[in-house]
Amino acid sequence: MRRMRLSFALVVALGAPAFPQKSHRELRYPPLRELRLPQVERHVLPNGMVLYLVEDHRLPIIDAAALIRVGSRHEPADKVGVAEITGAVMRTGGTASKTGDQIDEELESIAASVETSIGTTMGNASMSVLKEDIDQGLSALADVLMHPAFQEEKIELEKLQHRTAIARRNDDVGEIADREFEKLIYGAASPYARTTEYATIDHIQRADLVAFHQKYFRPNNVLMGIWGDFETAEMKAKVEKAFQDWKATPVDLPPVPEVKKEWKGSVHFIRKEDVNQTNLRLGHVGGQRNDADYHALNVMGRILGGGFSSRLFRRVRSDMGLAYAVGGGWSAEYDYPGTFRVICNTKSESTVAAAQAIQAEIRQMTAVPVTDQELRVAKDAILNSFVFNFDTTSKIVNRLLTYEYFGYPADYLQTFKANVEKVTKDDILRVAKQYLHPDRLVILAVGRDKDFDKPLNTLGPVQTLDIAIPEP
Amino acid sequence: MKPIRAWTGALLALALAGLAGAQDLAQYEKQVTQHTLKNGMKILILERHDVPVVSFHNYADVGSANETVGTTGIAHLFEHMAFKGTTTIGTKNYQAEKVALEKLDKAYERLADERRKGTRADPEKLRALEEEFKKAQEEADKYVVNNELGTIIEENGGVGLNASTGSDATRYYFNFPSNRLELWFSLESERFLRPVLREFYKERDVVMEERRLRTESQPIGRLIEEFLAVAYKAHPYGQPTIGHRSDLEAITRAQAASFFTKHYAPQNLTVAVVGDVDPKEVIRLAELYFGRIQPGPKPEPVSTMEPPQEGEKRFDVEAQSQPILLMGFHKPDILHKDDAVFDVVTGVLSGGRSSRLYKSLVKEKKIAAAAGGFPDFPGVKYPGLFLFFSVPVPGQSNDANEKAIEEEIERLKKEPVSEAELKKVKNQARARLIRQLQSNSGMASQLAFYQAVTGDWRNLFRQLEDIDKVTADDVQRVVQEYFTRKNRTVGYLIPERTEQGGGE
Numbered sequence: 001m002r003r004m005r006l007s008f009a010l011v012v013a014l015g016a017p018a019f020p021q022k023s024h025r026e027l028r029y030p031p032l033r034e035l036r037l038p039q040v041e042r043h044v045l046p047n048g049m050v051l052y053l054v055e056d057h058r059l060p061i062i063d064a065a066a067l068i069r070v071g072s073r074h075e076p077a078d079k080v081g082v083a084e085i086t087g088a089v090m091r092t093g094g095t096a097s098k099t100g101d102q103i104d105e106e107l108e109s110i111a112a113s114v115e116t117s118i119g120t121t122m123g124n125a126s127m128s129v130l131k132e133d134i135d136q137g138l139s140a141l142a143d144v145l146m147h148p149a150f151q152e153e154k155i156e157l158e159k160l161q162h163r164t165a166i167a168r169r170n171d172d173v174g175e176i177a178d179r180e181f182e183k184l185i186y187g188a189a190s191p192y193a194r195t196t197e198y199a200t201i202d203h204i205q206r207a208d209l210v211a212f213h214q215k216y217f218r219p220n221n222v223l224m225g226i227w228g229d230f231e232t233a234e235m236k237a238k239v240e241k242a243f244q245d246w247k248a249t250p251v252d253l254p255p256v257p258e259v260k261k262e263w264k265g266s267v268h269f270i271r272k273e274d275v276n277q278t279n280l281r282l283g284h285v286g287g288q289r290n291d292a293d294y295h296a297l298n299v300m301g302r303i304l305g306g307g308f309s310s311r312l313f314r315r316v317r318s319d320m321g322l323a324y325a326v327g328g329g330w331s332a333e334y335d336y337p338g339t340f341r342v343i344c345n346t347k348s349e350s351t352v353a354a355a356q357a358i359q360a361e362i363r364q365m366t367a368v369p370v371t372d373q374e375l376r377v378a379k380d381a382i383l384n385s386f387v388f389n390f391d392t393t394s395k396i397v398n399r400l401l402t403y404e405y406f407g408y409p410a411d412y413l414q415t416f417k418a419n420v421e422k423v424t425k426d427d428i429l430r431v432a433k434q435y436l437h438p439d440r441l442v443i444l445a446v447g448r449d450k451d452f453d454k455p456l457n458t459l460g461p462v463q464t465l466d467i468a469i470p471e472p
Numbered sequence: 473m474k475p476i477r478a479w480t481g482a483l484l485a486l487a488l489a490g491l492a493g494a495q496d497l498a499q500y501e502k503q504v505t506q507h508t509l510k511n512g513m514k515i516l517i518l519e520r521h522d523v524p525v526v527s528f529h530n531y532a533d534v535g536s537a538n539e540t541v542g543t544t545g546i547a548h549l550f551e552h553m554a555f556k557g558t559t560t561i562g563t564k565n566y567q568a569e570k571v572a573l574e575k576l577d578k579a580y581e582r583l584a585d586e587r588r589k590g591t592r593a594d595p596e597k598l599r600a601l602e603e604e605f606k607k608a609q610e611e612a613d614k615y616v617v618n619n620e621l622g623t624i625i626e627e628n629g630g631v632g633l634n635a636s637t638g639s640d641a642t643r644y645y646f647n648f649p650s651n652r653l654e655l656w657f658s659l660e661s662e663r664f665l666r667p668v669l670r671e672f673y674k675e676r677d678v679v680m681e682e683r684r685l686r687t688e689s690q691p692i693g694r695l696i697e698e699f700l701a702v703a704y705k706a707h708p709y710g711q712p713t714i715g716h717r718s719d720l721e722a723i724t725r726a727q728a729a730s731f732f733t734k735h736y737a738p739q740n741l742t743v744a745v746v747g748d749v750d751p752k753e754v755i756r757l758a759e760l761y762f763g764r765i766q767p768g769p770k771p772e773p774v775s776t777m778e779p780p781q782e783g784e785k786r787f788d789v790e791a792q793s794q795p796i797l798l799m800g801f802h803k804p805d806i807l808h809k810d811d812a813v814f815d816v817v818t819g820v821l822s823g824g825r826s827s828r829l830y831k832s833l834v835k836e837k838k839i840a841a842a843a844g845g846f847p848d849f850p851g852v853k854y855p856g857l858f859l860f861f862s863v864p865v866p867g868q869s870n871d872a873n874e875k876a877i878e879e880e881i882e883r884l885k886k887e888p889v890s891e892a893e894l895k896k897v898k899n900q901a902r903a904r905l906i907r908q909l910q911s912n913s914g915m916a917s918q919l920a921f922y923q924a925v926t927g928d929w930r931n932l933f934r935q936l937e938d939i940d941k942v943t944a945d946d947v948q949r950v951v952q953e954y955f956t957r958k959n960r961t962v963g964y965l966i967p968e969r970t971e972q973g974g975g976e
Contacts, residue, residue, distance in 0.1 A: 021761055023560060024624050024658055029651045033524040033748070058522065059906055092825070101835070104825040109896040111903030130903055157835065160865050164841040167866040171793040173689055274792040274968075275689035277681065308555070308622025308633065318618055321677030324685055345685050377627045384629025387649050391523045392910065 035390055040400065041232055045240055048220025048248040052400055053235055054227040056393045060131045062228035064141060065398055067405045068123030070216035073191035074254045079203050081196040085158050086209045087118030090217075093154035096147040100154050103140060114140045120192060121335065122405060123216065131229045134238070142242040145217060150209045162201050163472070169195075170467055173272050174345075177279035177446045180465060184268060184442045185285055185339050191257045192336065198472035219246040221253075223404055225397035259337045261285050265440035267460040270467055271449060278351040278447030282328075282358055283341035284437055289332045290408065295419035296427040297435060301329025302378045303370050303428070304361065305342055309377050311361050312342065322346045322354045330435075334406035340436065348451035352458050355443060359459075363438040369425045382420050389413060500909055501933055504919065505751040507758065511767040512739025515758045516919045516929055518746040520912065526747030528656050529916035530644040531924045533742070534735035536713040537639045537774055537854060545715015546723055546731050548637035549679055553669045553728055554644065555621055555635070558662045562620040562670060569615035572608070573670065577725055579608040580673065584722070609673065616670055624659065628652050632913060639709055639851035641924065647913055650748035654757055660743075661761035664736055672725040680721075683714045691791035695965045698789050699798050700850060703857055703961040707778040709850055737768025744920040744929075746912040778802065778855060785961040796965040797870040799877060800849065800857035801955050806925060812938035813950040814847040814858060819897030820889055820947065821845050821860075821880065826896075828883075829860075833876050839868040843877070853925055857961075858954070870964045884951040888944035901939045905932075 041053045072083035091114065094100040107114055112129040114137065125145055129137035170176055182193040226235060263284050287294065305312040305328040316326045328342035342362070346354040390396055403412050443459055456462050505517040536547050559566045583601040586593050625633050625646060633646040644663075648656055687693035697712045704710025715723075743762075745754050781802060804810060821829050822844035833840035842863045849859040862873040908914050923929040 021661075021764065022654065022658055023662075024655055027655055027658060029655070032649050032651045035524065036522075059909055061906060061910070101826075108824045108826045109892065109899065111896075111900040128907075130906070157838065160838060161841055164863070164865045168794045168863075171691060272792075274691075275684075277684035277689045307626050308619045309626050314618045317678055318671060318674065319613075321674035322681070324678050324682035345681060347681060347684060377623055380627040381629065384627065384649060385631045387523065387525055387629070388631050388647065391525050391912070 032387060035387060037390065038227075038393055038396065040396070041236075042400075043236060045219065045243065047243065047246055048218075049243060049246075050223040050404065051236065051239055052223075052225040052397055053232045054225070054393055054397055055230060055232055056227050057229050060229050062127075062129050062131050062134050062137070062226065062230055063394065064125075064127040064138075064224060064226040065394075065401060066125040066141075066145070066222055066224040067401050068118075068125065068145075068217060069221045069251065069253055069405070070118055070123040070212075071121045072118060073120055073257050074216075075191075075212070077189065077194070078200060079208060080194050080200040081162055082204050082208050082212055083118040084196075085155065085162070085201075085204060086212045087116050087123060088158050088161075089150050089154050089209060090148040090213065091116045091144050092158065093151040094149040095143040096149055097143070099149075100151060103144070106136070107140060110136065112137050112140075114144060116144055121333075134230065134235075138238055138242045142246075145222070146243070146246050148213060150206050150213075152206060155204075155206055155209065159201050159204070162196050163198060166196060166198060166201075166469060170469065173275050173277075173279050173446055176270060176272070176467060177281050177343075177444060180268075180270060180446070180467065181281040181283070181341070181442070181444050182339075184266070184444060185283065185341075186259060190259070192259065197470055199470065202472070216251060218249045218251050219243060220248040221251045223401050225401050227393045227397050256335050259285060261337060263437045263440040265437075265460060266442055267456060267462045268442070268444045269449065269456050269462050269464045270444070270446040271464070272446055273448055275348075275447055276451070277345050277347050278354075278445050278452070280344040280346065280351070280355055280358070281341060281444040282344075282355065282362070282441050283339055284440065284442055286330055286338045286340040287332050287435065288337060289334055289412075291332070293427075293431045293435070294330075294332055295416055296423050296431045297330040297332070299375070299378050299382070299420060299423050300365065300370075300428045300432055301331075301340075302381065303374050304365055305329045306378075307381070309374075309381070311364075311374075312344075312358065315361060316344060316346075316354060316357050320354075320357060322350050322357070326354075326358075334402070334408070348448050349453050351445055351447060351452045352454040352456065355445070355459055359438055359441065359443075362436055362441070366429075366432045366436050366438060369429045372425070375423070375425055375428065379420060379423060383417065386417055497905065497909075497933055497936075501930065504929065505755075506923075506929065507755045509738065509758060509763055511763065511765055512737070513758075513762050513765070514742045514923055515755065515762075516742070516744040516923055517749060517751040517754045518744070518912075518915055518919065519749060519751060520746065521748050524650040524748045525647055525912065526650045526653060526656075526745060526749055527647045527912035527916040528645060528660070529744045529746075529913070529920045530660060531742045531744070531917075531920035532642040532644070532736060533640075533740045533924050534642055534771065535638050535640045535851065535853075536711055536715075537708045537851065538735060538771065539708060539711060542719060543723055543727055543731070544711045544719045545679065545683075545713070546719075546728060547642055547735075548713055548715065549676065549720070549723060550728050550731055551635050551637045551642050551644075552675050552679055553672065553732075554663055554667060555619070556668065556670045556672075556675070557617070557621050558668055559666045561624070561659070561662060562617050562668065564615045564617060566615075566668070569612065569668075569670070572612040572615060573668075573725075576605070576608040576612045576673075579605040580724065584724070612670065621659065621663070624655075628655055637713055639713055640853040641921075643917070643920075645913065645917065647747075653745075653749055653753070657757040657761040661764065664738075664741070665765050667732060669725050669728055669732075672728065676720060676723065679714070680717070683717065683720065687712065687714060688717075691789070691793035691965055692796060694791060695789045695796060695798060695963055698787060699800065699859075699961065699963045702785050702787050702963065703800055703802070704778055706776050707854060708774065708776065709778070709854060709856060713850070733768065735771050737771070738762065738765045739767060740771060742920045742924040744916040744923075746916040746919070774854065781959050781961075784957050786963075787961075788964045788966050790966055790968045792968060793965055794866075794967065795864050795870045797860075797862040797864070797873050797877075798961075798963040798965075799860040799874065800961045800963075801959050802855060803847070803858050803954050805855050806848075806852040810946075810950050812935065813942050813946045815901065815935070815939055816894065816897050816942045816947055817858075817884070817951060818845055818847045819900055820884070820893055823897060823900055828880050829862075829877065832880055833862060833873060837872075837876055839864060839872050839876060841865050843873070870966070874962065881951060881955045885948065885955070889947050891944070894942070894944060894947075898940055898942075902936055905936060 127141040186193040326344040332338040833843040922932040
C-alpha cells in the first residue's frame with residue numbers, strides 16, 4: 001500500500017505521465033537521409049550545342065528544355081513584340097516541311113508537346129513525350145528550332161493575340177498595378193518594363209521574324225537538357241543526328257541593357273472607378289543574385305515579407321486585418337538589377353493606413369536588428385526546405401541550364417546555402433540600411449480615390465498616371 | 473466515373489494490359505496502402521523513396537455546398553481559422569485566453585444586436601458597444617502568439633503551405649522533408665482535435681479583402697458569381713464559396729465553431745501521404761495521433777436537388793471590361809455513367825490547338841483569343857455544369873462567339889466524332905495520368921479526392937478504363953441529351969452601357 005502511494009507520488013512529482021503523442025516542442029528529428037542525386041552528363045556537340053542528359057526511369061516519359069541566348073530586351077524599341085511573336089510563331093507557323101496545323105495535330109494525337117517562346121532575358125524551347133514517341137518529338141523540336149516557316153497567317157493570328165492583350169490590359173486591376181509599377185521602377189521605355197502597343201505590333205513584318213530567328217537561333221547559342229526514361233549514349237546519338245544539319249555560326253550578342261539605379265521617392269496614382277479595393281505597390285530598384293550580399297538580403301526579405309512568419313503578414317494581415325494579399329521581399333535577377341517590392345491589396349477605405357503600415361515596417365527593418373527568433377526561423381526555413389530544390393529531375397536540369405546560361409558556377413546553390421548559414425543579425429541590419437530606402441520608395445496606388453481613408457498626398461506629392469490605351 | 477466495382481488484381485491487369493505504359497500504372501497502384509481508423513478517418517499512402525520528401529493532403533468532405541442560408545462563406549472562413557492554432561499552439565496562456573475569448577463573443581453579440589436594429593439603433597449605445605468590443609479584442613489579442621502554426625511549419629522546412637475551399641471540399645496541404653513525418657501528424661491532428669478560433673473577427677476582415685480581390689474588384693469574378701446564381705435556383709452550388717458580403721459581415725465565432733463540430737468529424741476526413749515514408753510507420757502514427765479524435769455525428773446530407781430547368785436563362789454583367797462569354801449546361805455528378813463521356817467531350821472540344829473550339833473560334837474564324845470548356849463547374853459531388861467560355865478578340869462580339877460555339881455543338885450532335893479524334897483524346901487522358909504521377913503533391917491530392925468523392929482511390933486509375941470504353945455513339949448521345957437550349961445558361965460580360973445613349 002505504501003509503495004503504491006509512493007509510486008503515485010512519484011508520478012505526480014515528475015509531472016503528468018508522458019503522452020505517447022508528442023507536441024512539436026518535444027519532437028526531435030533524425031538527420032535527413034542523404035540525397036541520391038541523379039547522374040548528370042554534360043556534352044558539347046560538334047556544332048557547339050551544349051547538352052545535359054539525365055536518366056530517370058521512374059516513368060515512361062522524356063522531357064527536354066532548351067535555353068537560347070536571346071531575349072525581348074534585344075529587340076528594337078519601334079518593334080516591341082518582335083521577340084515574343086518570333087518565339088510563338090516558330091512553333092505555330094509551321095516548318096519547311098509541315099504546316100503549324102499539321103504539327104498541332106501530330107503532336108496532340110500522341111499526347112506530346114513541343115513549345116517555343118522568347119521572354120525578356122532568354123528564349124525557351126521544350127518537349128514532352130511518352131518514351132515510345134521520342135523520335136517524333138525530337139524531330140519536331142529540331143524542326144521548329146532550325147527551320148521555322150513563319151506562315152503569314154499564323155503571324156497575323158499571333159498579332160491578333162497581342163492586340164487582344166492590349167485591348168484588355170486595363171480590365172484587371174492587379175495587372176495594371178504590376179505593369180505600371182515595373183515602368184516606374186525601370187522607366188517606361190526600358191527593355192525591362194516596356195509594353196507592346198498597337199503601333200509596335202503593326203510595324204512587325206514577317207521579314208523581322210525571319211531575321212530575328214536567323215540572328216540568334218544557332219546551335220552554339222543553345223543549351224539543351226533532356227531527362228527521362230532513356231539510355232544516355234543512345235539519346236546523345238539521337239540528339240546529334242537530329243541537329244546535325246545545324247551549323248555553328250558566330251552570334252553577335254548585344255550587351256545586356258543597363259538599368260539606371262536611382263532612388264527618388266515618388267507617389268503615383270491610377271484611377272479605377274469600378275473597384276472597392278486598392279492595389280498598392282511599394283519598392284525600388286534592387287540587385288542581382290551574384291551580389292556579395294544577396295544571401296543576407298534574401299533572409300532579410302523573408303523576415304520582412306515572405307510567408308506566414310513574416311512581419312508584413314503578421315502586422316498588415318493578421319493584426320490589422322487590412323489585407324488578404326500582402327508580402328514581398330528582395331527579388332533579385334541573374335544579370336540585371338531586380339526589384340525590392342511589397343504588394344498589398346486593401347479596401348479603398350484603408351489605402352493610406354496600409355501604405356503607412358508597410359512603410360513603417362520597411363523603416364523598422366533599417367533601424368533595429370531583427371530578433372534571434374526571426375533570424376532563426378528565416379534561416380531554418382531556407383535550410384530545412386533545401387531538399388525541395390532537388391525533388392524533381394526537372395528542377396535539377398533546369399537549374400544547371402540556367403546557371404550556365406547566366407555564367408553562374410554550377411555549385412552556386414551550394415555556396416548560397418553555406419552563406420545563408422553564416423548570416424547574422426548584424427548582417428541583416430547592415431544590408432537593410434545599405435540597400436533599403438524606406439523614405440525614397442516608389443509608391444503606386446491603383447483604385448478609387450473618392451473612398452480613400454485619407455488623401456493619397458498624405459504619403460507625398462502625387463502624380464496621377466494616364467493609362468489610356470493609344471488607339472490603333 | 474462509374475460507380476465502384478470490385479475488381480480483382482488479375483482482372484485489373486487484364487483490363488489495363490491493352491494500354492502501353494499500363495504496367496507502370498499498375499505498378500503504382502500496388503504501391504498504395506489504405507487504412508481506416510476506428511473513428512472512420514481514412515489514410516492513403518503512396519510510397520516513393522527517390523527523394524527524402526513527403527507530401528500531405530488532408531481532404532475534408534465539406535464545402536460551400538454544405539452551407540445554409542445566412543452563413544454562406546463559413547466553410548472557407550473556417551479554413552482560414554484552421555491556421556490560427558490550437559489550445560497549445562498560438563497561445564501564451566490558453567486558460568486566460570479562453571476567458572477573454574468568451575468575453576469577446578459576448579461583446580460582439582451585444583454589438584451585433586444593436587447593429588441589427590439598423591436605423592433604429594441608438595448611436596450613443598453603438599459607440600459604447602463598439603468601444604467595449606474593441607477593448608475585448610485587445611484583451612484577447614494579448615494571449616496570441618501570431619501565426620505560430622505557420623511558423624512551425626515553415627521553420628521545419630515545410631513548403632507549399634496552403635489550403636483551399638470549393639463547393640465540394642476543403643483541402644489542407646503542404647510538403648515536408650521526410651524526417652518531419654511525425655511533426656505533420658502532431659500538428660495536423662492537434663489542428664482538428666482542439667482548434668481555437670482566435671482572431672476570428674480580424675480574419676473575417678481578411679476574408680472580406682479576399683472577396684474584394686477575387687470578386688468585387690474583378691469583372692470576371694463578378695461574372696462567375698452571377699453565373700452560378702442564375703444557373704441554380706435550388707441547389708447550393710449557386711452560392712458563392714467566398715460568401716455573400718452580408719453573410720460574411722454577420723457570421724459569428726460560435727457559428728464557425730458549430731460548423732466545425734458538425735463537419736469535421738474524423739469520418740469526414742481523408743488523408744493522403746505520398747513520398748519517402750514507410751506505410752507501417754504512417755499507420756502507427758495515424759493511429760497514435762488521429763486516433764485521439766472521437767467519432768462525431770454524421771453530417772446531414774445535402775438533400776436539395778436542382779430541378780430540371782424550365783427554359784434557357786440569360787443575363788448580362790456590365791463592367792469596365794472587354795466582353796467575355798460563358799455558357800453552361802446542367803450535367804450529372806461524377807458517379808453517373810456518363811461522366812467519362814463528358815471527359816471525352818471535353819477533350820474533343822477543348823484539349824489543345826487541334827481541338828474543335830480552338831480550331832474553329834481561334835484559328836479559323838479568328839473571333840476569339842481563347843475558347844474552351846470545363847466539365848466540372850463548380851464541383852463534381854453533385855450535378856454541376858459543363859461550362860463553355862470564350863474571350864472575343866477586339867471588334868468581335870459575344871454574340872458571334874456564342875453562335876460559333878453553338879455550331880460546334882450542333883456538329884457534334886449531327887456527325888459522329890472520328891476514330892482518330894477519339895483515339896487522340898484517350899491517349900491524352902492516359903498521358904495526363906502518367907504525368908500526374910511525377911508529382912508527390914499532385915498524387916496526394918488525386919488519391920484523397922478519388923477516395924473521398926467516389927469511395928475508392930482506385931478510380932483514379934479506373935477512370936482511364938471508362939474513358940477508353942467511350943464510343944462515338946456515346947459522345948453523340950450525351951451531347952444531344954444535355955447540350956440543349958432549354959438546359960443552358962448564357963452569361964455575357966459586357967462593357968458598361970451609358971444610359972443617355974439609349975442602351976448600347
